[in-house]
Every structure is written in C-alpha cells, then in structure tokens.
Amino acid sequence: xxxxxxxxxxxxxxxxxxxxxxxxxxxxxxxxxxxxxxxxxxxxxxxxxxxxxxxxxxxxxxxxxxxxxxxxxxxxxxxxxxxxxxxxxxxxxxxxxxxxxxxxxxxxxxxxxxxxxxxxxxxxxxxxxxxxxxxxxxxxxxxxxxxxxxxxxxxxxxxxxxxxxxxxxxxxxxxxxxxxxxxxxxxxxxxxxxxxxxxxxxxxxxxxxxxxxxxxxxxxxxxxxxxxxxxxxxxxxxxxxxxxxxxxxxxxxxxxxxxxxxxxxxxxxxxxxxxxxxxxxxxxxxxxxxxxxxxxxxxxxxxxxxxxxxxxxxxxxxxxxxxxxxxxxxxxxxxxxxxxxxxxxxxxxxxxxxxxxxxxxxxxxxxxxxxxxxxxxxxxxxxxxxxxxxxxxxxxxxxxxxxxxxxxxxxxxxxxxxxxxxxxxxxxxxxxxxxxxxxxxxxxxxxxxxxxxxxxxxxxxxxxxxxxxxxxxxxxxxxxxxxxxxxxxxxxxxxxxxxxxx
Numbered sequence: 001x002x003x004x005x006x007x008x009x010x011x012x013x014x015x016x017x018x019x020x021x022x023x024x025x026x027x028x029x030x031x032x033x034x035x036x037x038x039x040x041x042x043x044x045x046x047x048x049x050x051x052x053x054x055x056x057x058x059x060x061x062x063x064x065x066x067x068x069x070x071x072x073x074x075x076x077x078x079x080x081x082x083x084x085x086x087x088x089x090x091x092x093x094x095x096x097x098x099x100x101x102x103x104x105x106x107x108x109x110x111x112x113x114x115x116x117x118x119x120x121x122x123x124x125x126x127x128x129x130x131x132x133x134x135x136x137x138x139x140x141x142x143x144x145x146x147x148x149x150x151x152x153x154x155x156x157x158x159x160x161x162x163x164x165x166x167x168x169x170x171x172x173x174x175x176x177x178x179x180x181x182x183x184x185x186x187x188x189x190x191x192x193x194x195x196x197x198x199x200x201x202x203x204x205x206x207x208x209x210x211x212x213x214x215x216x217x218x219x220x221x222x223x224x225x226x227x228x229x230x231x232x233x234x235x236x237x238x239x240x241x242x243x244x245x246x247x248x249x250x251x252x253x254x255x256x257x258x259x260x261x262x263x264x265x266x267x268x269x270x271x272x273x274x275x276x277x278x279x280x281x282x283x284x285x286x287x288x289x290x291x292x293x294x295x296x297x298x299x300x301x302x303x304x305x306x307x308x309x310x311x312x313x314x315x316x317x318x319x320x321x322x323x324x325x326x327x328x329x330x331x332x333x334x335x336x337x338x339x340x341x342x343x344x345x346x347x348x349x350x351x352x353x354x355x356x357x358x359x360x361x362x363x364x365x366x367x368x369x370x371x372x373x374x375x376x377x378x379x380x381x382x383x384x385x386x387x388x389x390x391x392x393x394x395x396x397x398x399x400x401x402x403x404x405x406x407x408x409x410x411x412x413x414x415x416x417x418x419x420x421x422x423x424x425x426x427x428x429x430x431x432x433x434x435x436x437x438x439x440x441x442x443x444x445x446x447x448x449x450x451x452x453x454x455x456x457x458x459x460x461x462x463x464x465x466x467x468x469x470x471x472x473x474x475x476x477x478x479x480x481x482x483x484x485x486x487x488x489x490x491x492x493x494x495x496x497x498x499x500x501x502x
C-alpha cells in the first residue's frame with residue numbers, strides 16, 4: 001500500500017483537470033483507482049487472517065442464512081443486509097476462510113466502484129490517493145473482510161454522494177441516477193438510520209435548486225433508494241417488533257439510550273485497537289496512534305480551501321458535509337464507541353484530505369515542491385507503520401479470543417453437548433455457534449425465552465449453562481454437574497452426560 005501511496009502522490013505532479021465537473025475520463029485514468037482497490041484486497045488477505053473465526057456480531061448475521069447452527073437472536077438495531085450479503089457463501093459452506101476471501105474480493109470491488117463515482121469531480125490521482133488513505137486505515141483493513149455493516153455503509157455513502165453530484169450536473173446521466181439509487185439502497189439495507197444521517201446533505205443539495213422541478217428526478221431517486229433498502233427492516237418491524245417506532249425505541253434502549261452524549265474521547269480510546277469500547281474507560285492510546293485523528297479535520301478544511309481555488313468547492317464540501325452528518329450520532333448521541341462506526345466519515349473525508357495533500361505536493365499549474373513531497377511521504381510512512389502495528393495487535397487478540405470460543409466448544413462436545421443442543425449464559429451466542437447449538441437468554445437485550453422453557457429443553461436433550469468464575473447459575477441448573485474450563489464454569493444438564501456415555 002505504501003507503493004500505491006507514493007505513486008498517487010507522484011501523480012500530483014501532473015496538472016489537474018479544468019475546474020468543474022464532468023470531464024470525460026479514459027482507461028488510463030481508471031488505472032490508479034483500480035490499482036488501489038486491488039492492493040486493498042491483497043492487503044486484507046495478507047494482513048487479516050482468512051481463518052480468523054467469526055465474531056459475536058458476525059455470528060448473529062451469518063447464522064441467519066447458514067446451516068452450521070440455529071439462527072441467533074436478531075435484536076432490534078440490526079438489519080438483514082449483511083446476512084443477505086454473505087448468503088451466496090454462508091448458505092452452503094461453513095468455511096470462515098472462504099467467507100473472508102469472498103468479502104475481501106467484494107470489498108475491493110466496492111471501493112473501486114465507489115471511487116469511480118467521483119470521476120470528473122476530482123483528478124484520478126486524488127481519487128487514488130483518497131482510496132489509499134481510507135483503505136490503509138487499520139479499521140478499514142480489519143473490517144473489510146468481515147461480515148459487518150459499517151464498511152458497506154461507507155461504500156454506499158461514497159457511491160451515493162458522488163453520483164448525486166454527477167446527476168445534479170447532468171440530469172440525463174442515467175448511470176449517475178442508478179448510482180444514487182444503489183448507494184442509498186445499500187446504506188439503508190445495511191443500517192437504515194445511518195443511511196438517513198449520511199444523505200441529509202444530499203437531500204438539502206437536491207432541494208437547493210433555482211428551479212424546483214429540476215430537483216424532482218434526483219430527489220425521487222434518492223428517496224426511492226432509501227425506501228427500497230429499508231423496506232425489509234420496516235416490514236420486520238411490524239411483524240416482530242410492534243412497528244417501526246417501537247423498534248426504534250427498543251434499539252435505543254439496547255444502545256444505552258440515544259441522547260446527548262459526548263463520545264469523542266471514547267472514539268479516541270478505541271483507536272488503539274479496541275473493537276468495542278463499552279464501557280469506555282482507561283487511558284488514551286499513545287499520541288502517535290491518535291495523531292492522524294487530530295490531523296484529519298485540519299487537512300479536510302485545508303482541502304476545502306484548495307478545492308475552492310481549483311473550482312471544486314461543491315464536491316469537496318459535499319463529501320465533508322456527508323462525513324459530518326454520518327459521524328454526528330456516533331460522536332454526540334451514543335454513550336459508547338467502536339472504531340467501525342466512523343468508517344463512512346473516514347471514507348468521505350479522505351477526498352478533501354487527498355486533495356489537500358496533492359495540492360501541497362504540487363498545486364495545479366505550479367512547480368513541484370520536493371520538500372513538501374518528502375515531508376508528506378515521511379508523514380504517510382509513519383502513519384502507515386502505526387496503522388499496521390495496531391492492525392497486527394488487533395488481529396492477534398481477536399484471533400486468540402475466538403480460538404478460546406472454539407476450545408470451549410470442543411470441551412462442551414467432550415461433555416456430551418452436541419447438536420441439537422442449547423446454551424445459555426455468558427458468551428452463549430458465540431460459543432453456541434462454534435458448538436453447533438442454539439442460544440437462549442431469559443433477560444437482557446437478547447432475551448428470547450423463559451427459565452421454564454430452558455428447563456424443559458434440558459429434560460429432552462443436551463443443555464448447558466455458562467457462567468464466569470465468580471458467577472452463579474440460575475436455580476434450575478444449580479444441581480447440574482459443573483466443569484471448570486478456563487475462566488468459565490460449564491453447568492451441563494444430566495441428559496447431556498447420559499448421551500455422552502452412550
């Protein structure tokens with residue numbers, strides 16, 4: 001990725017396009033973006049282990065369409081987009097490595113398509129540099145091959161914003177209108193509320209026309225994409241949650257109650273490799289790890305200034321505005337943090353940041369600045385080394401944790417807990433998936449059954465209750481044989497032990 005970054009920085013030596021949008025691009029203009037997308041896919045396969053087991057949220061999504069284990073409880077905040085995305089592989093194969101390769105290839109293709117939506121709005125070397133900046137973040141590389149929604153919201157936001165600008169400039173650009181429709185639908189398909197936040201500036205842009213009738217096609221397509229993508233979520237809300245408002249209320253409760261929260265510091269704490277910061281306490285990561293986060297808004301504002309000089313104010317301002325609205329709920333309305341929440345903002349801000357860096361190296365029509373090139377290249381080299389160090393640590397810790405789940409599943413199999421079976425208690429959802437069992441909970445956000453139902457299941461087949469070292473089992477399991485395994489206590493119903501001995 002460092003080679004790709006150097007190549008696109010060198011591209012800043014060539015004069016950019018004439019101010020404005022709509023310049024026709026040729027095959028050679030597409031090569032830098034294609035190279036970055038291919039490098040992104042290769043980096044995922046090399047740096048994020050394809051055999052890394054599935055995480056908790058991934059298990060919920062994959063289990064809805066896979067046959068490896070019964071479907072896990074699907075809580076109110078989730079949408080089915082990821083499940084449908086992985087269905088072509090997960091529906092017939094339980095291979096995690098195959099799923100990772102499929103998602104890595106798909107994420108590279110998605111990045112290429114989304115960046116190409118901005119052709120003519122920014123020079124090709126700026127688009128390639130923006131792609132390299134976004135793709136080289138540890139959080140992008142980590143989540144690109146995972147069955148999670150946030151990366152795909154980022155791709156949808158990039159595609160939708162770029163195509164909206166192109167459609168606004170030329171109402172006859174049917175490809176741009178299809179891109180708006182597809183980008184909005186993709187975001188809503190993955191996370192409906194994130195889609196709404198991300199398109200707010202695009203809705204305002206569509207309405208800000210001197211002739212209101214001129215805004216109708218773009219506005220209609222944008223709204224149609226949101227409706228199409230969120231239709232399944234809305235239907236499921238009526239069928240299973242008591243309606244959309246009740247589902248939104250339940251989702252807010254699960255997320256700790258949406259309201260006025262200052263989660264900026266929480267996001268900073270997560271940059272050191274914490275995939276979920278809840279509760280979010282402890283010291284901030286080293287300044288070298290968080291330095292890029294402070295530089296991001298500064299470079300974005302600098303990019304806006306340079307874009308104004310180059311006649312690209314609207315594209316740079318649109319990308320920045322969409323990034324701001326996409327990030328707002330995760331910075332100021334939620335009481336915890338995860339670095340993946342801000343992926344859409346990072347993808348959009350990469351455009352004005354790349355424009356700023358390219359301009360610093362050589363302004364359009366000006367002389368090359370060797371000192372600036374050396375300084376920018378040095379800064380990016382340090383940045384990349386830090387990103388890859390955080391990525392390596394995160395992959396190592398995550399792989400070890402998921403290996404522990406696999407070891408626990410093997411121990412449960414040894415104790416006679418084999419499919420069809422049921423697990424409840426601590427980490428029941430992921431461990432149940434690795435064991436091939438169903439999971440159950442009688443309280444909390446994943447509550448889906450009652451103690452009486454679990455006790456009845458224990459009389460018919462293998463059931464186990466998992467607790468921490470200091471935890472206590474529910475009343476119905478207190479007489480069950482207990483087995484210590486690491487930090488867990490496994491209470492196994494007598495029926496399972498009977499099956500293990502036969």
